[in-house]
Amino acid sequence: MEHNKPFKSALSVSEGVAQPPSVNPALQRKKPKVLTTAQYIEGILSGNRTILGRSITLIESNLTEHSIQAQEIIEKCLPHTGKSIRIGITGVPGAGKSTFIESMGNYIITQGHRLAVLAIDPSSEKSKGSILGDKTRMETLSSNENAFIRPSPSAGSLGGVARKTRESILLCEAAGFDIIFVETVGVGQSEIAVHSMVDFFLLLMLAGAGDELQGIKRGIMEMADMIAITKSDGTNIDKAKRASAEFRSALHLYPASESNWEPKVLTCSAIENTGIKDIWDNISEYKLFTSGNNYFQERRRRQAQYWMLESINEQLKNNFFQNSEMQEMLASLEKKVLNDCISPFVAAQQILDVYFKSAKIKKES
Amino acid sequence: MEHNKPFKSALSVSEGVAQPPSVNPALQRKKPKVLTTAQYIEGILSGNRTILGRSITLIESNLTEHSIQAQEIIEKCLPHTGKSIRIGITGVPGAGKSTFIESMGNYIITQGHRLAVLAIDPSSEKSKGSILGDKTRMETLSSNENAFIRPSPSAGSLGGVARKTRESILLCEAAGFDIIFVETVGVGQSEIAVHSMVDFFLLLMLAGAGDELQGIKRGIMEMADMIAITKSDGTNIDKAKRASAEFRSALHLYPASESNWEPKVLTCSAIENTGIKDIWDNISEYKLFTSGNNYFQERRRRQAQYWMLESINEQLKNNFFQNSEMQEMLASLEKKVLNDCISPFVAAQQILDVYFKSAKIKKES
Numbered sequence: 112m113e114h115n116k117p118f119k120s121a122l123s124v125s126e127g128v129a130q131p132p133s134v135n136p137a138l139q140r141k142k143p144k145v146l147t148t149a150q151y152i153e154g155i156l157s158g159n160r161t162i163l164g165r166s167i168t169l170i171e172s173n174l175t176e177h178s179i180q181a182q183e184i185i186e187k188c189l190p191h192t193g194k195s196i197r198i199g200i201t202g203v204p205g206a207g208k209s210t211f212i213e214s215m216g217n218y219i220i221t222q223g224h225r226l227a228v229l230a231i232d233p234s235s236e237k238s239k240g241s242i243l244g245d246k247t248r249m250e251t252l253s254s255n256e257n258a259f260i261r262p263s264p265s266a267g268s269l270g271g272v273a274r275k276t277r278e279s280i281l282l283c284e285a286a287g288f289d290i291i292f293v294e295t296v297g298v299g300q301s302e303i304a305v306h307s308m309v310d311f312f313l314l315l316m317l318a319g320a321g322d323e324l325q326g327i328k329r330g331i332m333e334m335a336d337m338i339a340i341t342k343s344d345g346t347n348i349d350k351a352k353r354a355s356a357e358f359r360s361a362l363h364l365y366p367a368s369e370s371n372w373e374p375k376v377l378t379c380s381a382i383e384n385t386g387i388k389d390i391w392d393n394i395s396e397y398k399l400f401t402s403g404n405n406y407f408q409e410r411r412r413r414q415a416q417y418w419m420l421e422s423i424n425e426q427l428k429n430n431f432f433q434n435s436e437m438q439e440m441l442a443s444l445e446k447k448v449l450n451d452c453i454s455p456f457v458a459a460q461q462i463l464d465v466y467f468k469s470a471k472i473k474k475e476s
Numbered sequence: 477m478e479h480n481k482p483f484k485s486a487l488s489v490s491e492g493v494a495q496p497p498s499v500n501p502a503l504q505r506k507k508p509k510v511l512t513t514a515q516y517i518e519g520i521l522s523g524n525r526t527i528l529g530r531s532i533t534l535i536e537s538n539l540t541e542h543s544i545q546a547q548e549i550i551e552k553c554l555p556h557t558g559k560s561i562r563i564g565i566t567g568v569p570g571a572g573k574s575t576f577i578e579s580m581g582n583y584i585i586t587q588g589h590r591l592a593v594l595a596i597d598p599s600s601e602k603s604k605g606s607i608l609g610d611k612t613r614m615e616t617l618s619s620n621e622n623a624f625i626r627p628s629p630s631a632g633s634l635g636g637v638a639r640k641t642r643e644s645i646l647l648c649e650a651a652g653f654d655i656i657f658v659e660t661v662g663v664g665q666s667e668i669a670v671h672s673m674v675d676f677f678l679l680l681m682l683a684g685a686g687d688e689l690q691g692i693k694r695g696i697m698e699m700a701d702m703i704a705i706t707k708s709d710g711t712n713i714d715k716a717k718r719a720s721a722e723f724r725s726a727l728h729l730y731p732a733s734e735s736n737w738e739p740k741v742l743t744c745s746a747i748e749n750t751g752i753k754d755i756w757d758n759i760s761e762y763k764l765f766t767s768g769n770n771y772f773q774e775r776r777r778r779q780a781q782y783w784m785l786e787s788i789n790e791q792l793k794n795n796f797f798q799n800s801e802m803q804e805m806l807a808s809l810e811k812k813v814l815n816d817c818i819s820p821f822v823a824a825q826q827i828l829d830v831y832f833k834s835a836k837i838k839k840e841s
Contacts, residue, residue, distance in 0.1 A: 333695060357725070358729070364726045423827065427792045452554065454547075457550075463791050
């Protein structure tokens with residue numbers, strides 16, 4: 112099954128084939144050897160950041176053998192997951208996300224926490240790398256042993272990247288990271304995916320309300336559990352205060368969220384290091400509040416169900432839409448629909464009749 | 477094929493079996509006889525409201541023979557559709573939708589238009605009938621021969637009701653109604669469905685901003701092409717003006733819509749009959765504006781594609797989720813997922829392997 116000697120571990124699942132002596136995986140950085148599933152699990156559970164990183168690489172890999180091993184690792188880690196608060200952070204480019212994450216991250220770590228920062232950004236290929244790809248922008252954080260920073264997978268569909276990110280969250284939790292940031296760029300569909308994998312959704316905004324919102328996709332403001340106005344420093348403070356009043360009155364117009372939590376609008380400055388503590392305190396308050404009314408647990412349950420159903424739906428669709436016969440037929444039907452020769456519903460029926468018949472899928476009546 | 481003699485019509489598709497002489501269908505109200513497809517089409521195209529109503533009943537029927545005939549009628553009517561403006565109207569109960577629609581409808585008709593009012597309200601069974609079901613609330617409008625009012629189908633899933641409503645729109649257009657209102661109650665998923673079948677989305681609001689929004693589902697305000705504050709009369713005028721200022725500043729915070737149209741906030745009173753003309757003028761302006769930048773046409777094209785794909789997706793899902801074997805397996809996997817024994821993605825994979833194997837659907841790789 113595996114070709115390296117497993118670590119001695121109660122969790123070992125390797126079949127124990129005779130192997131050369133194992134090496135401390137932290138020393139293997141330059142020339143990483145293949146690890147057994149048991150070694151991965153041992154490493155993750157002991158909080159080893161290098162092995163955690165390598166296991167996420169397995170998750171991201173498109174090789175079948177890698178994804179089989181990744182799934183084994185995840186299954187074994189599942190009992191050790193969940194004990195964290197998962198925080199989604201979004202904002203337009205320019206809102207200073209990296210700087211904010213660095214300030215907030217350093218503060219959180221001084222409070223005795225361990226922080227993992229993941230990014231979800233399916234468009235990173237086009238935009239030449241996600242913001243987190245530029246690790247140098249989080250220098251002090253990335254060198255801290257209580258932090259784990261991971262850029263976005265460099266390619267793939269939103270569905271794929273979302274799945275990989277969600278699985279990475281689990282491994283980070285198993286590795287003892289009790290605060291998880293999931294960063295996203297705030298201009299695409301990815302916020303909805305992130306929203307459905309986190310406990311708290313933080314929207315970073317700049318002062319100068321109105322204009323900067325042009326880049327934020329509709330609906331995102333309504334998902335926010337807090338809005339933080341960044342760069343509230345120097346001559347910018349008054350502007351930030353005005354902006355927060357405006358956002359506050361806008362949020363007031365929104366219907367109450369299911370959690371009964373009232374999102375606050377706060378200001379902060381990563382440079383002057385102000386407001387960071389207040390933001391963290393409010394997030395902690397949220398956890399307390401929603402744990403108290405059981406929303407926190409309920410939301411996670413729903414998210415797990417959502418991901419199962421979403422994953423089923425995605426694959427049902429893929430199987431249909433990636434079928435070359437269907438693609439051809441769809442293209443020709445689409446023309447007819449657009450020329451008002453056939454109604455969209457009749458077109459759908461016609462193509463499905465062919466699909467279910469050719470596929471010999473028993474049609475439910 | 478059909479058992480009544482067809483009207484003499486260029487559009488006749490009947491096979492012309494010998495039949496007793498046909499009767500003017502308008503006289504058949506009390507004891508409606510079965511009509512041929514050709515008679516339906518003839519009646520619709522001549523603007524006969526009774527036959528239009530009966531053809532919509534066919535659309536709503538769950539009998540296979542009815543839906544086959546309905547599809548034939550729709551296909552033949554398709555070339556005569558599209559020449560209207562389709563307006564979605566939503567608002568919480570209490571916003572005075574019926575009264576508004578009556579005032580607005582009567583005004584529109586005096587401008588030389590013909591108006592059809594449809595309702596989409598999948599929850600009407602529970603709530604004891606949609607507002608439009610109570611036709612007496614639109615007395616003057618429903619007795620006007622240039623108006624056609626149709627309550628919501630009384631039962632069915634949102635997908636089903638949406639489809640029926642969309643098909644009804646087409647028949648109304650073929651019958652020469654050039655203004656279509658699609659009414660919805662503003663508290664459910666149906667607004668998204670309505671938004672994807674109309675050209676213009678109007679949100680009715682009450683003064684006293686904030687509180688009344690509690691009943692409006694998140695995201696609806698962002699879909700609005702106009703907000704109209706109703707009941708702006710008597711002592712309520714000042715409140716309505718304040719509310720419209722608040723909504724205006726809230727809308728200002730939203731990102732620009734794809735149409736580049738800036739939604740206005742207007743006030744009106746159905747009782748004092750004020751503001752109605754301004755609202756109509758703004759809708760006309762919208763049509764001019766979006767026809768000019770081609771958004772109007774593009775949106776309709778996208779809607780047609782959307783309904784085709786949506787219809788395919790819905791049926792792919794139904795075929796899976798209504799399969800009793802899958803239902804059993806799903807229930808047991810769901811438990812495992814909620815107990816963290818298995819990841820949602822692995823659970824999805826397991827069940828799909830069974831589905832595609834048992835169904836002998838060729839899996840795309």
